[in-house]
Amino acid sequence: MSASVVLLAGGVGGARLAHGLQAHLGGALTVIVNTADDVERHGLLVSPDHDTVMYTLAGIDNREWGWGLAGETFAAAAMLERYGEESWFRLGDRDLATHIVRTARLRRGDRPTDIARDLQRALGVAAAILPMSDQPVRTEVRTDDGWLAFQDYFVRLHQEPAVREVRFVGIEDAQATPEVEAALEYTSLIVVAPSNPFVSVRPILAVAGIEAGVQTARSRGVPVVAVSGIVGGAALKGPADRMLVSLGSEASALGVARQYTGIADVFVLDRVDAELEAPIRALGMRTLVTDTIMIGDGGRQRLAGEILDAVRPRLSAS
Amino acid sequence: MSASVVLLAGGVGGARLAHGLQAHLGGALTVIVNTADDVERHGLLVSPDHDTVMYTLAGIDNREWGWGLAGETFAAAAMLERYGEESWFRLGDRDLATHIVRTARLRRGDRPTDIARDLQRALGVAAAILPMSDQPVRTEVRTDDGWLAFQDYFVRLHQEPAVREVRFVGIEDAQATPEVEAALEYTSLIVVAPSNPFVSVRPILAVAGIEAGVQTARSRGVPVVAVSGIVGGAALKGPADRMLVSLGSEASALGVARQYTGIADVFVLDRVDAELEAPIRALGMRTLVTDTIMIGDGGRQRLAGEILDAVRPRLSAS
Numbered sequence: 001m002s003a004s005v006v007l008l009a010g011g012v013g014g015a016r017l018a019h020g021l022q023a024h025l026g027g028a029l030t031v032i033v034n035t036a037d038d039v040e041r042h043g044l045l046v047s048p049d050h051d052t053v054m055y056t057l058a059g060i061d062n063r064e065w066g067w068g069l070a071g072e073t074f075a076a077a078a079m080l081e082r083y084g085e086e087s088w089f090r091l092g093d094r095d096l097a098t099h100i101v102r103t104a105r106l107r108r109g110d111r112p113t114d115i116a117r118d119l120q121r122a123l124g125v126a127a128a129i130l131p132m133s134d135q136p137v138r139t140e141v142r143t144d145d146g147w148l149a150f151q152d153y154f155v156r157l158h159q160e161p162a163v164r165e166v167r168f169v170g171i172e173d174a175q176a177t178p179e180v181e182a183a184l185e186y187t188s189l190i191v192v193a194p195s196n197p198f199v200s201v202r203p204i205l206a207v208a209g210i211e212a213g214v215q216t217a218r219s220r221g222v223p224v225v226a227v228s229g230i231v232g233g234a235a236l237k238g239p240a241d242r243m244l245v246s247l248g249s250e251a252s253a254l255g256v257a258r259q260y261t262g263i264a265d266v267f268v269l270d271r272v273d274a275e276l277e278a279p280i281r282a283l284g285m286r287t288l289v290t291d292t293i294m295i296g297d298g299g300r301q302r303l304a305g306e307i308l309d310a311v312r313p314r315l316s317a318s
Numbered sequence: 319m320s321a322s323v324v325l326l327a328g329g330v331g332g333a334r335l336a337h338g339l340q341a342h343l344g345g346a347l348t349v350i351v352n353t354a355d356d357v358e359r360h361g362l363l364v365s366p367d368h369d370t371v372m373y374t375l376a377g378i379d380n381r382e383w384g385w386g387l388a389g390e391t392f393a394a395a396a397m398l399e400r401y402g403e404e405s406w407f408r409l410g411d412r413d414l415a416t417h418i419v420r421t422a423r424l425r426r427g428d429r430p431t432d433i434a435r436d437l438q439r440a441l442g443v444a445a446a447i448l449p450m451s452d453q454p455v456r457t458e459v460r461t462d463d464g465w466l467a468f469q470d471y472f473v474r475l476h477q478e479p480a481v482r483e484v485r486f487v488g489i490e491d492a493q494a495t496p497e498v499e500a501a502l503e504y505t506s507l508i509v510v511a512p513s514n515p516f517v518s519v520r521p522i523l524a525v526a527g528i529e530a531g532v533q534t535a536r537s538r539g540v541p542v543v544a545v546s547g548i549v550g551g552a553a554l555k556g557p558a559d560r561m562l563v564s565l566g567s568e569a570s571a572l573g574v575a576r577q578y579t580g581i582a583d584v585f586v587l588d589r590v591d592a593e594l595e596a597p598i599r600a601l602g603m604r605t606l607v608t609d610t611i612m613i614g615d616g617g618r619q620r621l622a623g624e625i626l627d628a629v630r631p632r633l634s635a636s
Contacts, residue, residue, distance in 0.1 A: 043422025073393050079415035083440045093411040097397030100414075104361025122401045 004028045005308075006187040010037075010200025011049040012067060012237050013229050014193035015056035016294045020304030021191070022057055022127045023297070029127035030183040031057075032210070034195070035112070036132075036139040036168050036203035039151040041089050042080060044099035045106060048151075049200065050116055050129060051098055058123035066237070069094045088156040113177050130183060132204045133174040139199050140167050150199065159239035162246040168203045176209030184213030187222060189311055194229035194292065196240040197259035198247060205263070214263065223311045226264035226285075227303075228253040231292060232272045254279050261285075266310060268292060268303075322346045323626075324505040328355075328518025329367045330384060330555050331547050332511035333374035334612045338622030339509070340375055340445045341615070347445035348501040349375075350528070352513070353430070354450075354457040354486050354521035357469040359407050360398060362417035363424060366469075367518065368434060368447060369416055376441035384555070387412045406474040431495050448501060450522045451492040457517050458485050468517065477557035480564040486521045494527030502531030505540060507629055512547035512610065514558040515577035516565060523581070532581065541629045544582035544603075545621075546571040549610060550590045572597050579603075584628060586610060586621075 072092035143161035390410035461479035
């Protein structure tokens with residue numbers, strides 16, 4: 001398949017589906033990645049979702065842990081702790097190199113998109129991973145104790161407080177980059193990864209130009225396929241299930257599908273949730289019921305292949 | 319001995335004598351350290367002489383290598399190389415933490431002296447290690463191919479080119495800090511470490527207020543003891559022997575002593591150079607002939623003790 005495909009993605013779940021898609025598409029895959037959970041630690045800019053996708057597409061992700069880099073060590077982190085630095089966001093030694101290079105180039109005035117491209121090329125990534133914007137956006141969540149920076153909630157507080165509201169600080173000034181606009185303009189398929197709808201996918205769509213670009217593509221007949229990150233009522237990773245409930249929806253594939261009403265044309269849900277097919281179709285989406293849990297390279301490629309197969313007639317026509 | 323002692327020091331040789339002195343003096347030792355070989359790498363400020371002295375005084379220096387940190391690893395450096403960063407100045411993982419904290423605090427506007435103090439305290443250093451100035455100074459050396467930044471010459475070119483001239487960029491704007499001024503004002507003894515006279519000791523003395531502070535102390539009867547870093551005509555470490563020749567002097571303890579005419583009252587030279595005692599005395603210095611090569615903790619403490627003993631009558635009188 002030579003048609004280009006765009007994936008909207010957050011971290012781990014997005015990275016796995018991206019890896020599966022890259023196996024089919026190579027350089028024809030463009031991942032637009034959430035940067036609203038970026039965080040500055042020890043004076044360095046950390047871009048967790050971008051880097052998770054990058055390491056995974058480079059084949060150097062740590063499969064044992066499910067995050068970080070293969071063979072990662074934490075010698076610098078131990079020394080940072082000795083210096084009294086906060087230790088709740090531990091950065092591995094290899095990972096630190098990424099943040100050091102990124103930060104040095106940002107301080108020289110380089111664009112985040114250009115920096116990301118060079119990091120990816122150095123690691124041999126075939127796909128393009130585009131930050132959703134070159135402007136900084138920072139997710140904050142309101143808990144019963146007030147507003148928290150996202151990583152404070154996510155890492156420091158282990159996602160324990162109930163999230164009552166989500167906002168994206170800086171979103172008014174964030175714009176789709178020329179690269180993101182071009183990817184949406186020339187794509188034949190848009191896939192929404194099984195990432196958290198509220199804090200991974202929503203900030204991407206909230207960037208000026210991105211949801212409009214998705215809708216323009218749809219009006220050209222480009223299908224949008226969204227994949228549920230909730231299986232059997234539970235999030236595969238992270239707090240999406242609890243956020244669905246605390247934000248007034250329900251912890252199910254149907255709850256996820258409701259977040260994508262008016263955006264997704266096809267909704268992919270797991271076999272264990274097959275009974276939700278009818279209510280999801282009632283939202284105006286076609287459905288693909290399959291195994292959505294991606295085990296190993298084979299599982300990633302299989303799910304990616306099934307998604308591509310499901311829309312192949314549309315792709316050929318476009 | 320309760321009287322306070324000031325050591326003017328560069329890197330490895332200075333660190334060893336500082337360690338010996340700290341064993342005798344504890345917190346009564348103040349090291350004024352050269353910062354003119356500081357260098358920015360990967361957007362981080364590296365302060366090699368300060369950090370060598372700090373790690374040595376904290377007892378976490380790598381005795382096997384003679385530089386860097388015990389148990390050091392290079393995972394981040396390997397990743398930085400993969401990203402195409404220049405690799406001639408490799409930074410260890412633990413060492414990186416030091417530069418990350420320093421750089422983050424500098425960007426927040428903190429004083430180098432305050433940052434250094436906090437790093438030292440976190441590592442449990444008893445002595446005070448003071449940067450010679452809070453203003454940046456950068457040594458450059460003129461070779462037959464023109465002017466080079468110091469670390470370009472020292473690390474990248476392995477000190478191979480002959481040095482024709484030395485300059486300290488920024489020295490006009492560098493001032494002694496209040497901490498350095500106070501240390502010189504209240505000291506009972508000033509020791510010049512067996513460091514390179516041209517690129518370790520000279521930049522310290524060239525900072526506005528420091529040589530004047532040393533001379534004011536001498537006028538109060540405070541002895542200045544300089545230790546030769548040249549033994550048997552060769553530098554214990556680094557290019558001091560070749561620089562003595564290329565800068566028009568001679569590669570000997572006498573050549574070193576000549577650099578300290580008008581500054582040092584006592585000159586410490588090795589037994590193998592005993593025949594140079596008379597010409598050094600002719601420069602107007604008293605001499606202490608002993609074993610100057612510091613082997614292990616014992617060797618460091620012995621040399622430090624002999625220096626303190628040699629001036630003890632003066633110290634008691636002051």
